[in-house]
Amino acid sequence: MILHVDMDAFYASVEQRDRPELRGRPVIVGGTPEGRGVVAAASYEARQFGIHSAMPAITARRLCPQAVCLPVRMRHYAAISAQIREIFQRYTPTIEPLSLDEAFLDVAGTEKLFGSACDVARQIQTTIREELNLAASVGVAPNKFVAKIASDLRKPQGFVYVPPDGVAAFLEPLGIERLWGVGKVSQQVLHKLGVRTIGQLRQMDVSILRDHFGKQGDHLWDLAHGRDERRVVPDHLAKSISHETTFAQDVGDFDVLRACLLDLTEQVARRLRRQKLSGRTIQLKIRFANFRTITRANTLPVPTNVTQTLWETAAELLASNLSAATPPVRLLGMGVSGFDNRGPQQGSLFADKDTERHSRLDVVRDAIREKFGESALGRGARLTDQENASGGPSE
The missing domain is CATH 3.30.1490.100 (DNA polymerase, Y-family, little finger domain)
Structure with a gap:
């Protein structure tokens, strides 16, 4: 079983933690109060107004004039990321970081020390909350692809477990935009083919996908079936x-x-x-x-x-x-x-x-x-x- 741990609205959550008066308020990290620059992160309160990362700050200010705009403190976030990594290392040495705020963990062989993969995931989530006062969402699944989708489904502070015999049922109702590599253009192509869910994609003939996406069609076919053979690889x-x-x-x-x-x-x-x-x-x-x-x-x-x-x-x-x-x-x-x-x-x-x-x-x-x-x-x-x-x- 693989764990995918993803911090919730990481930069914005750090700022709300460090400044308690900002809790419950829309917070934008990045850009300036005058609307210059771009949004690096937005709190969940700000996201309710349609604000998201990489959005021009002037657009974010127009959507939510009352939002609090803060500068990026990248080195501060990196220091906290190192603290999160130290928590991971208490449970397993097999850690593959993806960015400052997310990582894959392979917990095979740790059962006698810490319990099942779900037990470890719960302990990590709780430790991050208690020691760092930050929220993390965790997905537990047989492979990286499914674990990453699982961690994203019930944010914030989400926890989703997908057993090996439940992968197909888990993926079945999800929208095709959940698949890695499916952007707006690919969605439009699949929608024209009458495909809107991963379950519908799984029922297609792989040759149709190849005709429309080339080699990428095989990749989409494998993901729709929940296949991902990649291992967790430490640096x-x-x-x-x-x-x-x-x-x-x-x-x-x-x-x-x-x-x-x-x-x-x-x-x-x-x-x-x-x-x-x-x-x-x-x-x-x-x-x-x-x-x-x-x-x-x-x-x-x-x-x-x-x-x-x-x-x-x-x-x-x-x-x-x-x-x-x-x-x-x-x-x-x-x-x-x-x-x-x-x-x-x-x-x-x-x-x-x-x-x-x-x-x-x-x-x-x-x-x-x-x-x-x-x-x-x-x-x-x-x-x-x-x-x-x-x-x-x-x-």
């Missing part, structure tokens, strides 16, 4: 480390996308250094509003985990693959692979002094943050000119 065993975010609404603003990519890059870089990994290949993933997905990569001459180097490469990939003619973006992801960790390597006689300096700064930053918390140290404007506009991970 230190992974062949690649990546983060991606799906926007609640398609984003066409290049500055917003660049800011989001910066946040993704910093998260990936920290995970690389934490696991003492360095990679040669930097990959960018973009899924457009028309469902077309592209992946672009650049392989460096030497492996690295230096944030600045990763960011410069990722930003170049983004700029070279977006133009005024490209559709808005639905999903953005960044990853690193091609790990090479044979220990210290011979340095170049003409090594880039800037890279060496940034590497030393990363080490110092990481050490300070580990000891004093994420908010103890900021990053210079050269790298983070767009940081406060970041939409961050989806919630």
Whole structure:
């Protein structure tokens, strides 16, 4: 059994926790009171007005003028995310983080210590609430795909268990938009075919799906049948480390996308250094509003985990693959692979002094943050000119 733990309205909930006078009020994280920038997160009270992440702040202010607008405190959220990760580690070492606010856990082999998978899930949910005063929703299921859907069904503070023999019945009534990879365009195609639920999709001939979606048709077919063979892979065993975010609404603003990519890059870089990994290949993933997905990569001459180097490469990939003619973006992801960790390597006689300096700064930053918390140290404007506009991970 796999657990998917997803924090509820994470950024906004942290702000309401830290400032009790905001509880019960609509809170927007990101943007400015004047309506500049974009929404990074919205409390459940704000969501009732139709506000969601990646929405222009000016639109959010128009929908809910009485909402409280707060700046993004990404390092503070990352510090709390580390506390959540520590709670996970009390129960299992097999943790695959997806973003600051969600992760997959494999609890196989822990039954004698902590009970069943459901027992562990309940303990984790309770511990997060009691120790951090935050709410998490948990899905427990035989695989990642079903566990992730389960965690999203009864937010906030949801708990959904799907037994191995109940997967088909669980998926049957759910809308096709629950399937990974089904966006607005795919929904329209399936609706024209008379398909609105996962159960209806499961009854289709797979050849029809292939005709309309190509290889993606087989993927949809497998998901509709509840099939997902992927294992939970901790960072230190992974062949690649990546983060991606799906926007609640398609984003066409290049500055917003660049800011989001910066946040993704910093998260990936920290995970690389934490696991003492360095990679040669930097990959960018973009899924457009028309469902077309592209992946672009650049392989460096030497492996690295230096944030600045990763960011410069990722930003170049983004700029070279977006133009005024490209559709808005639905999903953005960044990853690193091609790990090479044979220990210290011979340095170049003409090594880039800037890279060496940034590497030393990363080490110092990481050490300070580990000891004093994420908010103890900021990053210079050269790298983070767009940081406060970041939409961050989806919630």
